[in-house]
Amino acid sequence: MPPSEQAHSFQAPKGTRDFYPQDLLKKRYIEKMWRDTSIRHGFEEIDGPTFEHLDLYTVKSGEGIISELFSFRRDGGEKDYALRPEFTPTLARMYAAKAGSLGKPTKWFWQQNCYRAEKPQRGRLREFGQWNVDLIGGDNEPEAQARMDADIIAACVDLLKIAGLSSSDVLIRISSRLNLQAVMRRVNVPESSIDRFIGVWDKRAKLTSDEFEREATAVGVYPAIARALDDLVSQATDTGRALPQLFHASEFEAQQMTAFFGLLEAAGIRDWCRWDLSIARGLAYYTGMVFEVHEANGKERAIAGGGRYDKLIEMFGGPPTPAVGFGMGDVVLSLVLQDRGLMPEGKDLLDKLSAPSASLRPDIFVIANDQPESQQALRPLIAQLRRGSESTKPLHARHTYKTTKNIGKLLQEATALHARFAAIIENATEATLKNLTTGEQEKLPLDQLGTRVSKS
Amino acid sequence: MPPSEQAHSFQAPKGTRDFYPQDLLKKRYIEKMWRDTSIRHGFEEIDGPTFEHLDLYTVKSGEGIISELFSFRRDGGEKDYALRPEFTPTLARMYAAKAGSLGKPTKWFWQQNCYRAEKPQRGRLREFGQWNVDLIGGDNEPEAQARMDADIIAACVDLLKIAGLSSSDVLIRISSRLNLQAVMRRVNVPESSIDRFIGVWDKRAKLTSDEFEREATAVGVYPAIARALDDLVSQATDTGRALPQLFHASEFEAQQMTAFFGLLEAAGIRDWCRWDLSIARGLAYYTGMVFEVHEANGKERAIAGGGRYDKLIEMFGGPPTPAVGFGMGDVVLSLVLQDRGLMPEGKDLLDKLSAPSASLRPDIFVIANDQPESQQALRPLIAQLRRGSESTKPLHARHTYKTTKNIGKLLQEATALHARFAAIIENATEATLKNLTTGEQEKLPLDQLGTRVSKS
Numbered sequence A, B: 001m002p003p004s005e006q007a008h009s010f011q012a013p014k015g016t017r018d019f020y021p022q023d024l025l026k027k028r029y030i031e032k033m034w035r036d037t038s039i040r041h042g043f044e045e046i047d048g049p050t051f052e053h054l055d056l057y058t059v060k061s062g063e064g065i066i067s068e069l070f071s072f073r074r075d076g077g078e079k080d081y082a083l084r085p086e087f088t089p090t091l092a093r094m095y096a097a098k099a100g101s102l103g104k105p106t107k108w109f110w111q112q113n114c115y116r117a118e119k120p121q122r123g124r125l126r127e128f129g130q131w132n133v134d135l136i137g138g139d140n141e142p143e144a145q146a147r148m149d150a151d152i153i154a155a156c157v158d159l160l161k162i163a164g165l166s167s168s169d170v171l172i173r174i175s176s177r178l179n180l181q182a183v184m185r186r187v188n189v190p191e192s193s194i195d196r197f198i199g200v201w202d203k204r205a206k207l208t209s210d211e212f213e214r215e216a217t218a219v220g221v222y223p224a225i226a227r228a229l230d231d232l233v234s235q236a237t238d239t240g241r242a243l244p245q246l247f248h249a250s251e252f253e254a255q256q257m258t259a260f261f262g263l264l265e266a267a268g269i270r271d272w273c274r275w276d277l278s279i280a281r282g283l284a285y286y287t288g289m290v291f292e293v294h295e296a297n298g299k300e301r302a303i304a305g306g307g308r309y310d311k312l313i314e315m316f317g318g319p320p321t322p323a324v325g326f327g328m329g330d331v332v333l334s335l336v337l338q339d340r341g342l343m344p345e346g347k348d349l350l351d352k353l354s355a356p357s358a359s360l361r362p363d364i365f366v367i368a369n370d371q372p373e374s375q376q377a378l379r380p381l382i383a384q385l386r387r388g389s390e391s392t393k394p395l396h397a398r399h400t401y402k403t404t405k406n407i408g409k410l411l412q413e414a415t416a417l418h419a420r421f422a423a424i425i426e427n428a429t430e431a432t433l434k435n436l437t438t439g440e441q442e443k444l445p446l447d448q449l450g451t452r453v454s455k456s
Helices: A021-040 A054-058 A088-101 A142-162 A177-186 A191-202 A209-218 A223-236 A251-266 A330-339 A346-354 A372-387 A407-416 A446-455 B021-040 B054-058 B088-101 B142-162 B177-186 B191-202 B209-218 B223-236 B251-266 B330-339 B346-354 B372-387 B407-416 B446-455
Strands: A051-053 A071-073 A080-083 A106-115 A127-136 A170-176 A273-275 A289-295 A304-308 A323-329 A364-368 A397-399 A421-425 A430-435 A441-445 B051-053 B071-073 B080-083 B106-115 B127-136 B170-176 B273-275 B289-295 B304-308 B323-329 B364-368 B397-399 B421-425 B430-435 B441-445
Touching: A021 A106, A021 A127, A021 A142, A021 A330, A021 A346, A051 A054, A051 A088, A054 A080, A054 A088, A071 B071, A088 A106, A088 A127, A088 A323, A127 A142, A127 A330, A142 A170, A142 A251, A142 A289, A142 A304, A142 A323, A142 A372, A170 A177, A177 A191, A177 A223, A177 A251, A191 A209, A209 A223, A251 A289, A251 A372, A289 A323, A323 A330, A364 A372, A364 A407, A372 A397, A372 A421, A372 A446, A407 A421, A421 A446, A430 A446, A441 A446, B021 B106, B021 B127, B021 B142, B021 B330, B021 B346, B051 B054, B051 B088, B054 B080, B054 B088, B088 B106, B088 B127, B088 B323, B127 B142, B127 B330, B142 B170, B142 B251, B142 B289, B142 B304, B142 B323, B142 B372, B170 B177, B177 B191, B177 B223, B177 B251, B191 B209, B209 B223, B251 B289, B251 B372, B289 B323, B323 B330, B364 B372, B364 B407, B372 B397, B372 B421, B372 B446, B407 B421, B421 B446, B430 B446, B441 B446
Parallel strands: A170 A273, A364 A397, A364 A421, B170 B273, B364 B397, B364 B421
Antiparallel strands: A051 A080, A071 A080, A106 A127, A127 A323, A170 A289, A289 A304, A304 A323, A421 A430, A430 A441, B051 B080, B071 B080, B106 B127, B127 B323, B170 B289, B289 B304, B304 B323, B421 B430, B430 B441
């Protein structure tokens, strides 16, 4: 008998992947775009264990996650473990353990594999690559938190752009748990049913009207109320660029959401986004703004999803800490890029993978002087530097989150980060660019900073 | 009660690590060196599942591995899984599944985490980063396989050099399963005890003479025979550069080992290596040359280990296929680098991590014309190009494994790999360098090829 018949026929476990070299290069291409985008936006990479104590997931993530876990216990051991189905609980644990000594805000990214014991299907595997981007802490003021929300969306959009996608290919559907709850109260969903009804609402697009009404009834919501929600939400979802019709849950929420949409506009990414209360997100820990990125034709599963989780750090033993972030998987993104001919091949793929990575040292640290027009110019300038242009490569651009306007102190912050250049915005159109290695400085129009820095 | 007292105190599982940004940069530094070295030596990256069916490990890797597995079964599931304790079984499974369509030889590297349920101690964790480098297939002739063995050692040495280590810091202790078996036969170890006695011999350094003799007795070897082996091996271990005293198991083995040590000499890495029959390696699948890399003062656990596993591919249903490779973990390497002040910090670390990576397109594909002195010059030249020098950055250098000397065909191979340059060695000192993008060519001394290619 030949050896091939004697031997076992071994296969990879269902829902996992064998990556031969040409397959893996494509995954590495996605991971390189994730890493470069994170670094340019000033996020720092962290990592944690591949498996955690089981209760890290069961206590905090809500019922949604439990049936999907690969959990295990060692022979003779006393502890239950589970492969991570997502990274956020580890991130919350790590932040809570060192909250006192971490940056305000803390900007972290993570990219590794996650594991879910779901039935494999198109866009959904049991082991998949995942990118997380999180902004934790910072001033708990509506405008400050709106900036964090907008920064998170901006990082996500820059990744999509670098991958070659445009606002006609993908749509960022934005909602808010607080707004959704306010809408539910308006149509008289009983207070005691709201949390469970959000779970049903999250699945709305996959259900027929009959199924939806049946599931609503099961969590204590009358069919007529469920229908009223359907109607109201379809009216409240914007299709243009106007500020969405909000159902304010509180004055804080109203200010935050208004500021947030203004910032999306200022960053030039409003046309990627749509206010859409049909988005709820499944996980229990979300508290405010939530969003999902979908292919415009709605064919694939969500490319990315995330939102605000202002209570989670506290649940893990840390101080009360606002936080916002998102995750993006490699499986759906690959399908979307392949389908549109945006996945490079052959020499092109090798060249893209071998191109210089984003510099871990900031290319430029931007400081606004105390003039209002300089302050106003800061965020659009940062957005443009990070995004790059035809003539300028995307840069690792940073700015302070401190309230001080003392330029000496801010230059110290730039030096501590080992930035190559600092730019001090003098007015609406000009900045002084300082080479932090040589000390040389020169005055330049704002729109020439990127070219100058990327050439040196 | 403040929230921190209400909340659970969650911790990472024993033997796993939380990587905050500064910690992770150091792991990424090691991973970058691993990746760059692999690519320059012409290895291509693969990946497989984090967990496999349990029997992939229990059937083939020998008893040594079973007690160290994190194995699990899903609630209600019928399959047993285990987190990978090492990557070689996955590699063998993947090679066996596609053997017919893969390169001859196939050169693969892999770097991800592995999991072992051992008691954590210095240099040994339950989750750790691992780098595997494997050369599979190729002509099953003693000289061809000796070249594979030497190529594997060369990749390992280049990593150690790039990390800043020298041959006075670390020692590559080389042995052979076949030679070790021959020595055991010479001192009259019973044939039926040899396999199990190799398991005991692998632990020899950790045992007192009394313990060693007791364990030998337990596997059917008389104490006097165990003592005789101790004596003979200490005589047979070389301390200088002379060819080791071999106890040939076969003519094939004799030719392979003699050629192997000649190639180590020719590649300029003989002084990193010592013939040392006290090395046995624990895993059951090794069949020939085995080696371990140790800190010269013997303080830490092994930095790397590997060897030849000529039967494993066949056991997984593939064709009979010679193979050789090694694995290196991040934990011991980190300790060795930290202890010697070789782990970069601060700005230096950021710069090293942001430096250009090895090009996935070969920088240079080297062809020897049909003259013997050109053939002779090929391997030392490749070794030097990959290693770089004060004035030349290390390059991704490739050569053919085919026996054809048809230069036209070999230039086609270079083009298919998207190489930037091809060099045709004309004699012992000169080559024609051809720019494969522009078609331009020029004649250059061999020792100027690296400088010319790295400048363009």
